Amino acid sequence: MKGKPLILSLVLFTSGFLVAYNYQQTANIPQMVQLSDSQWEKDYFYKQQLLEMEEKNKELREELKVKRDKIQEYDSKLADSENVVADFVQRKNKLQMLAGELPLQGSGVEVTLKDAEYIPEEDQVNQYIVHESHIHMVINELLSAGAKAIAVNGQRIFSDSYISCTGPVITVDGIQHPAPFVITAIGDSDILYSSLDLTQGIIDYLLSDHVDVEMSKEAEIQMQAKLSAEG
Structure with missing residues (x-):
């Protein structure tokens, strides 16, 4: 009869230890954060704003590229025009020299x-x-x-x-x-x-x-x- 209380005590001690260990492990597991509806709405709003800003930036970069291309085209046309004008001036001066209007x-x-x-x-x-x-x-x-x-x-x-x-x-x-x-x-x-x-x-x-x-x-x-x- 003396052996039964000893075995029962051992079983209770082991059960208690397992329960305590499981509780400790459960406490160490990160808990999932629960967001409210208003927090979800704010998060969604900010994400939408960020996407819109990125899309706007993309449009602005494309517009800037188009304007730079146009400026380069204007510069090329201006250079060509200056060359044409310079050529006309040179020919005019040459004709004026031959005509005696210039020394x-x-x-x-x-x-x-x-x-x-x-x-x-x-x-x-x-x-x-x-x-x-x-x-x-x-x-x-x-x-x-x-x-x-x-x-x-x-x-x-x-x-x-x-x-x-x-x-x-x-x-x-x-x-x-x-x-x-x-x-x-x-x-x-x-x-x-x-x-x-x-x-x-x-x-x-x-x-x-x-x-x-x-x-x-x-x-x-x-x-x-x-x-x-x-x-």
Whole structure:
């Protein structure tokens, strides 16, 4: 009989221990947080706002990209327009230079025609002076050789210019010039010089016609704008 109370005590002790252990383990398990309806509504509202903000940001990024592309397109068009304008200005200036509305400079040649220093007594003086025909010959040869601009005694010559001779004086577009007559031409100096200096060419003819000729290549020739008869 003494053994039964001992066994019963042992069973009760073990049961108590198991109950206490299970309670302790249950207490250590995290409990699930229960949210109220108002808390759920707030959480849902904030999430919706966040989604809307993200969507708005996406739209703004796309709009920014479109505007940047447009700005780049405008910049390209502006650059093209500036290039076109610059090209027009350059062509306009070139035409104005050729037309004599603007000064011109560049390399070329200089040809000086002088009346003969010695005139035999038996010959006529008219045979030993420079005439407009001599100047025309030089100008035409220079133009054929590619001269970009020509001047006589600093006065520009154009397609409609007229040259006449009155004794020892040459008149260019109404403006008189005494001898010597300095003809300057802007262009390739080597080509212009060679064209005039050909054997039996213009220079040889002028010398045979009793005209003293001096010719040189020039690194830089300055030509003023078109002069008027009143200037």
